[in-house]
Amino acid sequence: MHEMGLVRPLVDAVLDHCEEAGAAEVLSVRLSIGEYVDVIERFIPQMFSFLARGTIAEHAEVVIERVPGYAACNSCNNIFSLDTQDKSTWHCPRCGERNYRMFSGREFRIDSIEIREASAELRPAV
Incomplete structure (x- = not known):
């Protein structure tokens, strides 16, 4: 499962950043994952919790936004949607080139x- 190889550095980066910020707890982590990144999206939050167990990020909500895939034609600079599953989209719809x-x-x-x-933990309740 290569998701673990992607999520481990993610957890490390979150923890490093939050340690520098003096965080007591990580409440949520928002991610952008491109549609061409080959991951099983539903595994990412579970893997994050597993790898962050025993840390301030263990119970963080992981929110994922998928980013659509687009290509830019090297010939005419047109930006177009490219579907890796549909060969008919593997060319520029403006000029027909497959150079992108x-x-x-x-x-x-x-x-x-x-x-x-x-510091929020130390404030007295009013």
Whole structure:
């Protein structure tokens, strides 16, 4: 399962960032994952919780936004949707060329991390 290889550095990055920020708890982590990234999306939150067990991120909600895949034609600069399952989309609809670069759809990034600050725990209830 290669999801573990993707999620382990993700957990490490979240924990490193939150340690620097002085977080007491990670409440949520928002991710952008491109449609061309070959992962089973439903495994990511479970894998995150498993790898973060015993840490301040263990109970974090993992929210995933899938990013659609687009290509940019190298000949005419047209940006178009490219479906890896449909060969009829593997060419530029404007000029017909099959010379393109991926414009989006390969992302695997942290967009935001919501935390509860350690200082918030010390405030007296009013």
